Amino acid sequence: MAVKISSQSMWTWMFQRLSGLFLGFFLVTHLNVHHLFHDITSAGLISFETVRTNLASSGFWKVYYFLFVPFIVFHALNGLWAIIADYRMPGTLSILIKTAFWIFAAALIITGFFTLKNLF
Amino acid sequence: MFYDVIIVGGGLAGLRAAIAAHDAGVKVGLVSKIHPVRSHSGAAQGGVNAALGNHPDGHDDTPERHAYDTIKGSDFLADQDAVELMANMAPEIIIEFEHWGCPFSRYEDGSIAQRPFGGAGFPRTCYGADRTGLYMLHTCYEQVVKRNIDVLYEHFVTRLAVKNGRCTGVIALNLHTGEFEAIAGNAVIFATGGSGRVYSINTTNAHASTGLGIAIPYWAGVALKDMEFIQFHPTGLEGSSILMTEGCRGEGGYLLNNRGERFMKNYVSEKIMELAPRDIVARSIQTEINEGRGFEDSFVHLDLRHLGEQKIKEKLPGIREICLKFKNIDPIKTPIPIHPANHYTMGGIDCDKNGETSLEGFYAAGECACVSVHGANRLGGNSLLDTIVFGTQTGRYVAGKVKGMSQTVDTDALNNGLDAEKERYERLQSSEGKANPYDIRNDLSKVMNEKIGIFRNETDMKAAVDEIKMLKIKFEKLRPIPNTVKFNYDFLWVTEIAGNLDAALAIATGALNRTESRGAHYRIDFNKRLDDEWLKHTLHTYHPSNPEITYKPVTMGKYEPEERKY
Amino acid sequence: MPTFKVFRYDPDKNDPPYFQDYEVPDHKGMTVLEALYYILENLDPTLAFRSSCRMGVCGSCAMHIDGQYGLACETQVAALGNKITIRPLAHMTVIRDMVVDLDPFFAQYEAIKPYLIPKNAPGPREYAQTPRERKKLDILVDCILCASCYGSCPVVGTDEKYLGPHALLKALRFIDDSRDGQTNERLAFVANDSGIFRCHTIFNCQQVCPKDLDPTGAIGKLKMKSLWAKLTGKLKSSG
Amino acid sequence: MSNNKLQETIRDAALNKNIGSFSYWLHRLTGIGLAVYLLMHTFVLSSAISGETAFNERMGAVQNPFFAVLEIFLIAGVFIHMLNGLRITLADFFGWSRMHKSIFWIIAIIFFALMIITILLIWPKLNPANYPVGG
Ligand SMILES: Cc1cc2nc3c(=O)[nH]c(=O)nc-3n(C[C@H](O)[C@H](O)[C@H](O)COP(=O)(O)OP(=O)(O)OC[C@H]3O[C@@H](n4cnc5c(N)ncnc54)[C@H](O)[C@@H]3O)c2cc1C
Ligand code: HEM
């Protein structure tokens, strides 16, 4: 007979690490393209146009950035939540903050998606 | 607070007794001045004896052989019925520990591993690396947790409540609150451990192993037995006297003098060498040192180097850790400097194999008790066995006695005891003397080590008795103790020292009176065992100025005294 | 002659905690515990600290010594500087000086059911356990419950429900025991929301452990084991 | 003593001076820093929703030598957090907990190597003369 377990903390823990690994891969590429190997002396400042050209260069980038937004939002907010949750608080307060975090996460993801949509 | 059975002491003996009594269906309260897992049983390293016959060279081992070795080791002073009981119960009780989860080391076939120990005809010492005591103590405590037995830890017992020749409870200082509490019970079992701290400057024992646990019943009129038999362990680490287990030699370690020779060949047969009983090895080492074949006139070497790195790391990791941390040497590369050190109190509260004493309702088990199974010299690995066998036996027996008994609590006795302790506490706080109690303890320890040590003689022992009496007088005029309420450790230690003094006096007078050499009691002025006159137990009865000494016969059995040759 | 700067506190006296200096004559091989005894016996009988075995096996004397948690009885004075600061373990209520209230520590230990719940009914002989199976318990069974790790773990400091490194290490001790039959129940328990997944892999517990045990590694192992048990369907969500 | 948990956290940081605690604090602080940056980043980029001009205006405001210096710190934070995230993940996933100190020193070396490259690449952005006039 299988034993019952409340596994929420397991999944958030797991996903924090998986998203972290994904972000590691992602951020290095992202940094290279937009922060490091973007030479302002030859290519000028980053602008709407440069970004758009970059993203349009392949379908790959679109998938990439659409995945990136939820991942990084989850990772950042779950990370912040982990810090707050260390300071054990009454259950109701904890649920309140958690809900606020979810709403905030949704807002961030939606903003991110609209931003991307306009850049594609 | 009322319990059917109060158990004082959270070492192996106390915990095992608590489990036995609880399982027999009575309400148990376990009282201990330190948390049970801090007890000195946890320091035991080498192992515990049981004739399991698991060792490849030990398949023919039997409880009878175990009993015989124990009796011979005891120099025939042990009570043979008790020894036989212990040897017979040993296998089942060790197996029970294993069933409780004790992580013993193993053989390939999955059975409990055993190693050779001193004075044993077969390798029969079951072990868990060199942390056997730690594993057994934790296993036992785990079972107490499982059974949800009440544990009053950091409750310091200072007095028995006695009325009309019956023990009805104990008075304990709750260190957490600083309040004395009267704990009532139909029976009290003392399992307070050894009294090595009487020899505090050279002992393998913990700070907590003072003589108070035997002094409390002694003061209340219970006799002590065979106190003169003090075991000196051959291998205490030079300086701190921390124990280097007999397992070191059991695994094949050598003892070397400053000429690099295995000197044990000069004292016992080539077959036995380092694995002779402890009294003999300790005397041999001391002789080497006294005759100038030691190092710096104070130690010899315990050499493990030839065992090789792997064996040392696997079988003696704790020893290596201690050497590295306390002496900054690695036994893989360097021999260990060792000298004999006070280790074990063969004597103790006079009781029979059910723990029963002359005081009704009061029982004893473990190192503080003297059943006696160790006689004049205990074999390595028999003491852990003693604690769990007689812990079980006493726990069961006492539970049987108090089951269904109506409460025999005597409020007067408890209140009187409470008042007496409070008064003593206040008296110590307002004392107008000057003496530092710790100086007294140090002086005592010096007297004991120098004059009631491995080699004894009349002049020294007479002087020792006088000096202890002087110290007792000095102890009457102490500087005041602080008036802090919680965890007043100064009060605790001062009380312990009071116990040390009377335990020491019992040891010294007993030793002075016994004009023979037997086991650990070795006199240069009477260097022969004299069975006709001295095959008897010493009984010490408390008297403020001078203990009263009487004797009682040894329970003999199938083994006749013979010359003890190894 | 090193100076010991010792944390002093007596809640009954209404004074805030303070540090008191004591000069202690040292000698070769002297330990911090011996120095504390020197203070108690010769300078200040009001000092309170626990001790028993003085050989690093009973776990009484854990405290914060000169910047590090550890056992006073096995810390050599000579290895420290000339000014040695001594404090009690953190995260527990100080009862007096170095003596802290260990009740929560032991309560969390007891919460993980720290006793063997055997797979098989006992027979007349020992449960067979091969040296290889026994080897898995090496280290895990050496914990002396000294609470050094408990004092050092920042999560313990802020989350009173967190089970703590000691209890989680003990849990693995039983899960890894070939004789124990409650592996899944134990995994489900330590994976609760005050258990292993609250550990941030800070390693303090591992670094301070006087027995050189690895609670961090034990917790890591428990995380992987419970994850695996979940993925293979041995643990079912309770909703 | 004190029930103030924040105080407890600070005390723990002071009482545990070791690699584990140090990297834990680095991880936490960089994590928080990156989360804050993520919010700012989202704010800047979301101007794209209002169109190209708004976007270019906001982007122009954050492209100057001052922000280039901040960028170095941002990238340092990313590398520290990333490498240490890898370190603790390795400890949990592969049982490499005993090696965490060695891994710490390895990632420290990698970090410094990465930072040298980063600074070399960002170098031109630190010079105001390299920016197109009028933006
Ligand atoms: C270093 C060392 C190594 C050893 N190795 C071995 C070995 O390998 N094999 C072997 O067989 N034997 C060994 N022994 C001997 C054996 O360990 C002890 O004899 C045995 O553990 C004693 O157990 P106990 O339960 O009687 O007492 P302890 O374990 O000493 O427990 C005494 C208990 O009594 C309590 N107590 C004492 N006084 C009071 C009081 N006044 N009020 C309240 N509580 C009190 C204490 O708190 C403690 O819990 C060794 C001994 C030492 C010192
Ligand atoms: C670059 C790759 C990244 C990796 C490998 C990574 C990895 C991790 C890991 C493993 C944790 C869990 C630590 C713990 O349990 O305590 C974590 C926590 C965290 N991460 Fe990341 N992360 C990365 C990027 C980011 C980014 C970009 C942000 C911010 C936007 C971020 C914000 C956080 C925060 C706030 C925490 C919580 C810190 C804490 O618990 O102490 N991380 N990260």
Ligand code: SF4
């Ligand atoms: S794991 Fe180590 S530090 Fe923690 S209680 Fe056990 S022995 Fe002490």
Ligand code: F3S
């Ligand atoms: S210090 Fe605490 S957070 Fe985890 S690794 Fe140790 S338990």
Ligand code: FES
């Ligand atoms: S006194 Fe026992 S561990 Fe230090």
